[in-house]
Amino acid sequence: MLSPGLLKDLRAVVGPENLLADPAGLLCYAYDSTPTTSLPDAVVLPGNAQAVAAVMRLAGEAGVPVVPRGAGTNLSGGSVPLQGGLVVCSTRFNRIREISAENLTAVVEPGVVTANLQAAVEKLGLFYPPDPSSLSVSTIGGNVAESAGGPRGFKYGTTKDYALGLEVVLAGGAVVRTGGRTVKNVSGYDLTHLFVGSEGTLGVITEAVLRLIPLPEKKQTLLAAFTQLDRAAEAVSAIVAARIIPATLEIMDKVTIERIEEFRPSGLPLDADAILLIEVDGSEAEVDHQAARLEQILKAGGVERLRVARDRAESDELWAARRTAYAAIAHTRPTAITEDATVPRDKIPALVRRLQELAAKYDVEMAIVGHAGDGNLHPVVMTDQRDPQEMDRAVKFFAEVFQVTLELGGTLTGEHGIGLLKAPYLEWQFGREGVEVMRSIKAALDPKGLLNPGKVFQRPVARPV
Ligand SMILES: Cc1cc2nc3c(=O)[nH]c(=O)nc-3n(C[C@H](O)[C@H](O)[C@H](O)COP(=O)(O)OP(=O)(O)OC[C@H]3O[C@@H](n4cnc5c(N)ncnc54)[C@H](O)[C@@H]3O)c2cc1C
Structure with a gap:
């Protein structure tokens, strides 16, 4: 409960229409x-950094x-x-301040929707590659705070590879600038990449300077259908080993294909056990060469059917299907939990096998979808949090998935962040000392522990032996 005095001061800073305190309005x-x-x-x-700074000062003084x-x-x-406490929401702080074709940079406010930035730069022949499947709604601030990735991570990397500089409001209201507008910049510590992926626990991002690249001349989308999931996973390793770098290399299992076709019929092959959705891009010659090489590799790897999108409309349709995967899976049960297991690329076949074994062991209903080219799979468990036994099996399943991922040389999260769900497992990856270093950075920047409390750091759970 915030005091009437604090609410009055906050209202004065953001304007009465931009402060919500009525319980019905808070629900969302x-x-x-x-x-x-x-x-x-x-x-x-x-709507601006000064207002964020004033809000942070008031919250800091009140210990909120x-x-x-x-x-x-x-x-x-x-x-x-x-x-x-107080949610500081950036959705109306959403202007693209500058796009520079000369410097290949964009300067944006945190509430800019990722797809809007992409559309704006593409009009100028430029490209902002990070493409979380949520891009039609998620914001650059949220993408930077999670270092969001997406299908194009394989060739182009993730948000961290495009953040050149930030403006950040710290707990207490101080405003700092990190990095800058240059591609090269090694002045002092790399604070930009401390805040990238900091999940709202170190400061509020109020501006991002982002790197752009030229828009590729041509794209080609291929859909490869397999009769066995294992074969699709092995084809991923074969493509990587052949030194082909497609822009995207996505995998979807049978459950995912079926759910998408129920939810939004898209012409995916219902008789397949798994599909790879692949996009190559570059100059016309490069694209033709890569597509031909991929065809050879996929045929050698036992692909059942290969479909090459005839035009942009067919390719967009396939990508729209991929982007609905999570919604299509999630709507079938009351609760869906998505994980983010990420392993070295050559361990993808092993991870797929282990996920299937664990789903059977814990009797959970699972779909697999993910950015296979990055070694990043999203096992989604469809469950019901009102059923304690079912939830208990899901929790145990995921704990063992984390264990297996780390055994395979991977990481707890490739792009979704630690947040609340994986905080108890952080020590499994970094040990007590590693987590202590992170805690000391948090304490230095947020001594009162007011920024996004309960996230990233929690009492660790014991690791299975
Ligand atoms: C259907 C679906 C598909 C998805 N696909 C992908 C995918 O392919 N790849 C991927 O990486 N993720 C994906 N996600 C997850 C999600 O979209 C990303 O994590 C995204 O970056 C979140 O952005 P947001 O604007 O919604 O941020 P929020 O969810 O509002 O916030 C995310 C985190 O960032 C912090 N934060 C938000 N704004 C700021 C700010 N201005 N300053 C400091 N901290 C801030 C919050 O405190 C929170 O910890 C998907 C989600 C859904 C629902």
């Missing part, structure tokens, strides 16, 4: 894309927790206000 801010919910005490929608929020699409529990 209690959620993200995970099953956890918790109501904030109030929400502010500031602050949870930064973009579109609330994250899959790790990152924007749920666990301890109530």
